[in-house]
Amino acid sequence: MDKRTTSLKRAEQTAGGIAERLLSWYERNKRRLPWRNTADPYAIWLSEIMLQQTQVEAVIPHYRRFLERFPTLEDLARSPLEEVLKAWENMGYYSRARNLHAASRRIVDLHAGRLPENPDELKALPGIGPYTSGAILSMAFGKAVPAVDGNVKRVLCRLFAVDSPLSDGATQRFITALAEKLVPAERPGPFNSALMELGALLCRPGIPQCPDCPLRSNCLGYAGNCQNRLPVAGKKAKRPDKEAGAAILRDSKGRFFIVRRPADGFLGGLWKFPGGMLHPGETVTDALKSRCREELGISISVKDHLMTLQQFYSHFRLTLHVFSGTIQEGGPLSPAAGNRLWASPADIRKYPFSRVELRILDALFI
DNA sequence: AAAGCGGGGGG
DNA sequence: CCCCCAGCTTT
Numbered sequence: 525m526d527k528r529t530t531s532l533k534r535a536e537q538t539a540g541g542i543a544e545r546l547l548s549w550y551e552r553n554k555r556r557l558p559w560r561n562t563a564d565p566y567a568i569w570l571s572e573i574m575l576q577q578t579q580v581e582a583v584i585p586h587y588r589r590f591l592e593r594f595p596t597l598e599d600l601a602r603s604p605l606e607e608v609l610k611a612w613e614n615m616g617y618y619s620r621a622r623n624l625h626a627a628s629r630r631i632v633d634l635h636a637g638r639l640p641e642n643p644d645e646l647k648a649l650p651g652i653g654p655y656t657s658g659a660i661l662s663m664a665f666g667k668a669v670p671a672v673d674g675n676v677k678r679v680l681c682r683l684f685a686v687d688s689p690l691s692d693g694a695t696q697r698f699i700t701a702l703a704e705k706l707v708p709a710e711r712p713g714p715f716n717s718a719l720m721e722l723g724a725l726l727c728r729p730g731i732p733q734c735p736d737c738p739l740r741s742n743c744l745g746y747a748g749n750c751q752n753r754l755p756v757a758g759k760k761a762k763r764p765d766k767e768a769g770a771a772i773l774r775d776s777k778g779r780f781f782i783v784r785r786p787a788d789g790f791l792g793g794l795w796k797f798p799g800g801m802l803h804p805g806e807t808v809t810d811a812l813k814s815r816c817r818e819e820l821g822i823s824i825s826v827k828d829h830l831m832t833l834q835q836f837y838s839h840f841r842l843t844l845h846v847f848s849g850t851i852q853e854g855g856p857l858s859p860a861a862g863n864r865l866w867a868s869p870a871d872i873r874k875y876p877f878s879r880v881e882l883r884i885l886d887a888l889f890i
Numbered sequence: 891a892a893a894g895c896g897g898g899g900g901g
Numbered sequence: 902c903c904c905c906c907a908g909c910t911t912t
Contacts, residue, residue: 571907575906576906577896577908578896578897578898578906579897581898582897583907615897616896616897617896617897619894619910620895623909653908654909655908673907674905674908676907691892692891716907723907724906728905760903790895790896791895792895837895838897839894839895878897879896879897879898
């Protein structure tokens with residue numbers, strides 16, 4: 525019989541015992557997390573979006589602040605995107621905020637303000653994929669569907685000694701099939717949370733804490749002493765180095781000239797200081813003048829070097845040279861006035877910025 | 891299937 | 902330096 529078929533059969537046969545021991549362990553060892561105290565589908569949805577590729581400890585303060593600022597789905601839907609991005613500031617992956625906002629409006633318009641309870645309608649909402657759909661359905665609506673995140677993939681790879689690369693689509697489908705066999709009809713939400721909690725607390729990347737594991741007797745990885753080598757990762761992409769310039773342009777009143785980034789691109793919708801990437805062989809001064817000319821239609825002169833910052837992003841590493849400067853000609857507020865403005869030191873932190881701009885403001889004591 | 895998309899924690 | 906993190910969307 526096919527190896528994966530055997531594993532699926534094994535999953536089906538052992539599912540009951542696994543769920544029982546895992547849930548028992550979970551009740552005794554689970555962390556107290558803010559989103560575990562609510563039954564509000566909106567709050568659960570919000571937590572799952574925030575937790576995408578983001579560690580629990582980093583999410584907690586943002587989650588509390590966000591719910592305080594937008595207590596209900598309706599509050600979120602009727603607020604401007606700018607305020608949602610401000611609440612998302614410093615969390616990264618800002619498309620999550622844009623999608624959350626867009627989805628909230630769609631839910632109000634098409635679903636009477638309530639999150640839909642079927643997978644197809646959920647996954648049709650922007651920002652909700654297979655994992656988040658499963659998490660909402662099981663945790664908010666009690667449906668017996670899996671929620672397969674990075675933790676669950678790692679746990680199941682070890683539990684069933686899956687040694688094919690996780691980057692492979694077929695492996696991912698197989699893991700999901702295993703999870704479907706395991707998720708119980710009773711308490712599917714806590715079961716999914718428990719599987720993730722096991723991955724976060726014991727079955728961690730690298731060397732897992734097998735002696736404490738409630739599923740050790742079921743674990744084929746432990747039995748074969750290959751748990752430390754699983755899961756098998758795919759190949760990783762190298763991050764290129766990039767260089768950019770930013771110009772701090774102030775008017776006679778001391779206000780800062782800031783520009784809003786395009787809505788759907790890198791750090792989309794957030795504000796920045798004018799400037800951009802250096803082309804090969806270009807000096808910072810030339811790049812600043814050219815990018816301001818090309819993107820804003822303004823002519824600037826570049827004065828003093830203020831600072832140089834390094835910022836790491838998911839797919840490249842940026843060195844950002846920050847210079848002061850002045851606007852020579854070209855009315856900065858026309859024609860695209862909606863995407864550029866003068867911000868006073870008292871007002872500037874009301875606009876959403878990414879991490880690197882916040883570091884510049886900090887360094888300038890603004 | 892691969893790339894684009896942030897920021898932070900930990901080894 | 903590396904890895905990983907309660908992933909999704911676009912190409």
